[in-house]
Amino acid sequence: MDAREIATNVSKVRDRIADAAAAAGRDPECVALLAVSKTKPAAMVRAAAEAGLHAFGENYLQDAETKIEELRDLGLEWHFIGPLQSNKTRTIAANFDWVHSVDRLKIARRLSEQRPEALGPLNICLQVNISGEPSKSGVLPGQVPDLAATVASLPGITLRGLMAIPAPETDPVKQRQPFAALRHLLESLSDSLPHLDTLSMGMSSDLEAAIAEGATIVRVGTDLFGARQ
Numbered sequence: 001m002d003a004r005e006i007a008t009n010v011s012k013v014r015d016r017i018a019d020a021a022a023a024a025g026r027d028p029e030c031v032a033l034l035a036v037s038k039t040k041p042a043a044m045v046r047a048a049a050e051a052g053l054h055a056f057g058e059n060y061l062q063d064a065e066t067k068i069e070e071l072r073d074l075g076l077e078w079h080f081i082g083p084l085q086s087n088k089t090r091t092i093a094a095n096f097d098w099v100h101s102v103d104r105l106k107i108a109r110r111l112s113e114q115r116p117e118a119l120g121p122l123n124i125c126l127q128v129n130i131s132g133e134p135s136k137s138g139v140l141p142g143q144v145p146d147l148a149a150t151v152a153s154l155p156g157i158t159l160r161g162l163m164a165i166p167a168p169e170t171d172p173v174k175q176r177q178p179f180a181a182l183r184h185l186l187e188s189l190s191d192s193l194p195h196l197d198t199l200s201m202g203m204s205s206d207l208e209a210a211i212a213e214g215a216t217i218v219r220v221g222t223d224l225f226g227a228r229q
């Protein structure tokens with residue numbers, strides 16, 4: 001996909017975000033677009049940055065490291081959104097600005113301890129298994145309050161909110177249910193953790209439903225960069 005095509009896609013996705021925000025009576029400025037560049041080459045990230053995007057999401061550490069290095073001159077913001085393994089936390093803590101996929105205390109502790117102090121605290125979302133699917137990653141909703149309270153007290157990270165990847169659903173009405181559940185869960189934390197401000201939810205096929213339910217970050221890959229192999 002060439003730079004012109006990427007620029008067109010960026011403006012189409014921006015229009016969808018603006019329309020969905022308007023339909024929900026929300027300010028479109030309150031919905032950040034995270035461009036999911038996993039498996040895509042650095043040149044495509046550069047083209048998206050030239051089209052005005054600033055935040056990029058990656059799932060695979062090795063693939064991400066090369067791109068982060070190659071694109072250092074652009075001063076981009078990098079978000080880790082993939083499955084986390086203990087032996088990868090040090091590299092993630094040193095190279096990323098956000099991690100959306102924290103689902104256990106051990107990982108949160110390591111990220112906190114390994115975050116280089118000069119970079120300031122790492123922004124964290126807890127990944128919630130909001131559809132309760134047996135084999136899915138993410139903490140179960142009932143375990144979120146305890147985990148959130150402990151994670152919020154760690155010095156090297158800042159707990160910002162919750163993230164979810166619901167089970168695929170094509171009906172726009174049904175798409176909203178898990179997003180509404182994630183919003184309610186965040187609201188239920190607000191008494192004890194009033195600073196939480198992030199709902200990372202919505203991808204290429206369901207960003208409208210997520211924005212209707214309060215998404216503050218939508219994570220879009222396919223509709224910006226094309227299908228992945």
Ligand SMILES: *Cc1c(COP(=O)(O)O)cnc(C)c1O
Pocket residue numbers: 036038059081082165203204205219220221222223
């Ligand atoms: C791949 C991925 C996305 C982007 O999905 P698209 O359907 O390509 O927009 C968003 N979030 C996470 C966690 C992903 O792994």
